[in-house]
Amino acid sequence: MKKLLVITGGLICLFLNTQAQKKNIDKVVAVLGNNIILLSDLNQQYAQYLNSGNPADEKVKCYILQQMLAQKLLKQQAEIDSITVDESQVDNEVEKRMRMQIQRAGGEERLEQFLNRSVLQYKDEIRPDIKEQLISDNMQQHITKDVSITPLEVKKYFDSYKKDSLPDIPTEFEVGEIVLHPKLTKVEKQKFHDKIDALRLRVKSGEDFAFLAKSYSEDPGSAADGGDLGFFDRTRMVKEFTAWAFKLKAGEVSPVFETEHGFHILQVIERRGEQVQARHILVRPQITPASLERVKLQADSIYNNIINKKITFSTAASLYSDNKESQYNGGMILYADNVTARTTFIPADKLDPKVFLVVDTMKVGDLSKPVRFTGQDGKEGYKLLYLKSKIPPHKGNLEQDYAKFKERAQQAKVDRTLSEWFEKRRENTYIRIGEDYDQCDELKIWAQTSKK
Numbered sequence: 001m002k003k004l005l006v007i008t009g010g011l012i013c014l015f016l017n018t019q020a021q022k023k024n025i026d027k028v029v030a031v032l033g034n035n036i037i038l039l040s041d042l043n044q045q046y047a048q049y050l051n052s053g054n055p056a057d058e059k060v061k062c063y064i065l066q067q068m069l070a071q072k073l074l075k076q077q078a079e080i081d082s083i084t085v086d087e088s089q090v091d092n093e094v095e096k097r098m099r100m101q102i103q104r105a106g107g108e109e110r111l112e113q114f115l116n117r118s119v120l121q122y123k124d125e126i127r128p129d130i131k132e133q134l135i136s137d138n139m140q141q142h143i144t145k146d147v148s149i150t151p152l153e154v155k156k157y158f159d160s161y162k163k164d165s166l167p168d169i170p171t172e173f174e175v176g177e178i179v180l181h182p183k184l185t186k187v188e189k190q191k192f193h194d195k196i197d198a199l200r201l202r203v204k205s206g207e208d209f210a211f212l213a214k215s216y217s218e219d220p221g222s223a224a225d226g227g228d229l230g231f232f233d234r235t236r237m238v239k240e241f242t243a244w245a246f247k248l249k250a251g252e253v254s255p256v257f258e259t260e261h262g263f264h265i266l267q268v269i270e271r272r273g274e275q276v277q278a279r280h281i282l283v284r285p286q287i288t289p290a291s292l293e294r295v296k297l298q299a300d301s302i303y304n305n306i307i308n309k310k311i312t313f314s315t316a317a318s319l320y321s322d323n324k325e326s327q328y329n330g331g332m333i334l335y336a337d338n339v340t341a342r343t344t345f346i347p348a349d350k351l352d353p354k355v356f357l358v359v360d361t362m363k364v365g366d367l368s369k370p371v372r373f374t375g376q377d378g379k380e381g382y383k384l385l386y387l388k389s390k391i392p393p394h395k396g397n398l399e400q401d402y403a404k405f406k407e408r409a410q411q412a413k414v415d416r417t418l419s420e421w422f423e424k425r426r427e428n429t430y431i432r433i434g435e436d437y438d439q440c441d442e443l444k445i446w447a448q449t450s451k452k
Contacts, residue, residue: 029434035072062440074136085134088231088275093130095230149410157409167396171348176331176386179323180299182291196263196283197256209267219282227279245278299370299382313386362387
């Protein structure tokens, strides 16, 4: 095992003096190994916290600094273990976060006013930190990649609960759905095709693609950035989009093409190996009363066939549902209670309120008549809902809730593994917390390490 980097006190002083000369209005708030954390770095993270809609609270800086120290320690080990991150992944994450920041601030201009700097300048400032975060995430995954849990460990974890402290499990539903969206005829689609083709001709005649994207694109995620989608590989986009993005050369503009999202034109900005940066303009076809009536008739027909046992619900879902996530899962809606667990059992308070209103009055095994709905993406259509099971509220037990306790036991083991790793690395790393923050409760364990 390679020895962790430790900087002597004399080198630290020399290093900090050099930094102080460069940034005479800044100060060092913490040192970890060969890494320093400046007050400006901490304030930048705090500004992002505020721009996310959180209330002002100076005490939060203690928690932020703790996270920054953990990140520095992970990054330092990542350098030793040659854990890296692809530059295109960094670019994508920068663009993703900027879109979120702009949306939360209410526009690019308002964000620049809040930050007191341009968006381009801010991107350059946050990129190194985002790269460090991604490397730290990769290092953390590397540390815990071999952590697994056995049935015996799950049982031991469950037995660690006192009977009166077992979690209360609320009412849970297993719900299936068949989602049907209206399909436009070729004639109904034509005017939307013509609209975006007119924009393509304007680009061909010399107008700025980014300006037209900002003005006309119906993709809320990229329009504000001139349609820029950042760098992506062949797995991220739908196949029609990927085909054109990797076929064109930098600067070239595609013809109009259609995906499940609507009509597009795209322009390639840059190609880096198997990564491409492109921008696009999207026009979403709008449904017509006639198309809604057609899909209602289709929904009624599917309902009658299931009720009359001509086809099973799961088969109908695989054949007709427009929800790709549940289509090949027997039509069952999946719920993720955290990043690792996915289950068909959905707590009542986590179920879509409109779905809950329908299934709450149904009996287990019932199928609803077609229900008209509007999705979060604004798409209208009809749903058939099937209530597979309904579990009343109860105290957690292994018979009914094994998957839940397995997930909790797994997470506890991951947390324990990371905690042990951090404790060991802190003991072998020079750490110094500045006097402005060495009294923070969150940082005492780090400060104690430095005193040793």
